[in-house]
Amino acid sequence: MSELLVNNVTLTFGGLNALTDVSLRVPDSGITSIIGPNGAGKTSLLNCISGFYQPTKGEITFGGKRVSGTSPHHETKLGIARAFQNLELFRGLSVVENLMLARHLNFNYNILEAAFHYGKAQHQESENRAFVEEIIDFMELEEHRKHSVGTLSYGVQKRVEVARALTLAPKLLLLDEPMAGMNVSEKEDMVRFVLDIVQERHISVVLIEHDLGVVMDISDTVYVLDFGILIAGGEPLEVAAHPKVIEAYVGVEAA
């Protein structure tokens, strides 16, 4: 069982409450979306989950193990990976090189072996390359395999970013606006990929997304944040009809 539990998390920056007493549960399968207007605290929450921020109060556990208070690389070992909203790739390296780098946790050969590409080095390099190639096939990046990331279009770079996260072989994948800035057909492709990640690779996904149409279509559970407070949570239809959600998105009718 590797479900993610967020228990009464509060995050403060000086006097500002970015998150206030947020509790939610991400089951070990399916898509859990977090929505909310700009500045609602979505990315802050994701940063807490992935270990970039330490919650001021409360705790986060994954598969029964405490993750708040640990470092991001520790969380990677536990099986949480993240694709960033603003791409965090090595632009001068090729797609394959970016992905191989993401596998560095799996390498433990020494400098001598590396220099002669012998023994452990040879063995591990090809083993990990095979895994990377499987991800390239999955994310349909064959065409761009050898191209340096900086020369690729934005939509393709986003796909590489998601691929990089998948290369860590996570149990839980955090996607921060994977469809932002994409055109309709790129969005459709990305939705397909997200669904395939859940169904084919059995990875649970936490999705932050502004396109409500997409969110309502593909999510199993939706949580709504507004000014750092969790105002609703549940199945998409239920949430969409919630008066507080409508208020947060549309505003209140002037009395």
Next chain:
Amino acid sequence: MKLENAAQFTMPQLLKQRADLHPKAVALRLKKFGIWQETTWGTYFERVKYFALGLYALGLRRDDKLAVIADNIPEWLYAELGVQSLGAISVGVYQSSVPSEMAYLLEYTDCKIIVAENQEQVDKLLEIREQIPMVEFVIYHDPRGMRPYQGDPWFLTFEAVLEKGKNFERENKTLFDDLLAMGRPDDVCHFSSTSGTTGKPKAVMLMHKNYIAMAVGLSSIDPLEFGDDYISFLPLAWIGEQMMSVGMALVTGCVVNFPEEIETAMSDLREIGPRVMFSPPRVWEGIQSDIWVKIEETYPLNRFIYKKLLAWGLEAADYRLQSKIMPSSVKFKAWLSENFLFRQIKDQRGFLRLRRAYTGGAALGPDVFRFYHAMGINLKQIYGQTEIIGIAYVHRDGDVRFDTVGKPIPGTELKIAESGEILSKSEAVCKGYYKRPEDTAALLKDGWLHSGDAGYLTDEGHLVVIDRVSDVMHTKAGELFSPQFLENKLKFSPYIKEAVCYGDQQDYVAAFVNIDAATVGNWAETRGLAYTTYMDLSSKPEVIALIKLEVENVNANLPENQRIRRFVCLYKMLDADDEELTRTGKVRRGLVQERYAKLVEALYSNVSSTRVQAEFKYQDGQVARVETDVPVVTLETETKVLAGAL
């Protein structure tokens, strides 16, 4: 290794022989996970066998049909040859077809089973499921995204069918060999659909002997060695890919390579370095413009060297394309350009090992043709229809002309009918169209394949295809010509934007020419030639001299009776707003002839200029009239008819 007497066998029988002869040799390659994965002839045959038996277990029998909808993957061939081993018929469906097109073709060909590559194709089939009740099973190859359909008995995986076949063999040990032996060379084995530019597509019934006769004929003039590489990246539903990946591969034993994805075809091509290629013109044009763009982006010095060496290469290509002997200076320049430029370009593109390349399916512009010959690539034109396995005419090595389609391949008889129609006869001619007896009778009247194309033979014995028979005209002397063919030749000139040719029931061919305002304008500016309007520019003596040269160039490559004798430069552009062109840019011949009747009259008299009242309609509906003199130019054509008249 050459197979003896290939014509006595069916294609699956040929495959079995290959598998027995050299089971460990590579037959197919597919790039997957970044690595070329090889399939030997032995495994190829085994897969075909198990897939065939799996289909048999599912109830597929002799003369049943199975459709394949997939990109270029080995499973396409396993399915096709598996089906054919049972005496059943495979049907190629373009993977880009929309659901309604698929529904039509599947229903018309009575398909019982479908092999679909992936979820994309499966989703299309689900959309039309109600319309294709005769389809009993859908076999898919890629399981990705298929989870929601698990439990639906309509769907099976490719692997499951292979497994079924393996189990089936245990209980029926000799069944496959018995079924395979029952095949006859004149069994129908594959349906290939015609393009359908005129009405609904028709399924062409192809026989084993068609494929084999074509491949034996072609390889007798263009031999491929066993193990030569070929790269397959165009739809296998297309006849060109069928002829190479199925017919030629089985007869010559060349290796068929499948790229990782269609998008990676060009980079995979470089890794393979094929010995032979076959592509429609758009692929050759694409590669050329790709090279061109890269040159334009490079440093001025590189660009200068490229242009210089390319010019030398083109000079040599022109000698080669006319089979003339090169002077030693040209030879030396060609050697320089080959070693300092073209070898490197060919290496970059993966053309270095190419023995020959074919283009077919449409006409390739002479400039593109010359470009590849300048590079030293043996690019040859192919001509044929789906009904004759795609090829019946091809250039011989060292005898290539960019305006012809070459000579008949061995085993093909050629006849030009009274109407000018190209008729062919060979063992490669299909059985007819499925369920279309009238069309079949018209197609195969008197035992000749009626192509519907008009053409003629040059003095060297090359066939030239000019147009569809329905579009050609005859001069008064009964000489046949195609206005569209001539117009296209004229339009290859950068200075000519549009052209309209006349000559139906006249003594000679004459033309209207629309100069290209941009290029001719530019040409005039660089020569300090002042002009005001299009009308002014088009009547400048210098411009007319320029166009005259261009027309003379066109005439030089035409038989005497088709040469353009007189022409005028029109004082205005033909325009769709004036209804002179259709919205897709085709000339409305009748209307133009009527509107410019006075000019046409001048073309067929002996005046050297005529005064016309030009009428201009502005966008706001106003009409302006201008009187102008339009010069009529006469060219020396030295036609026999004229000599007699004089």
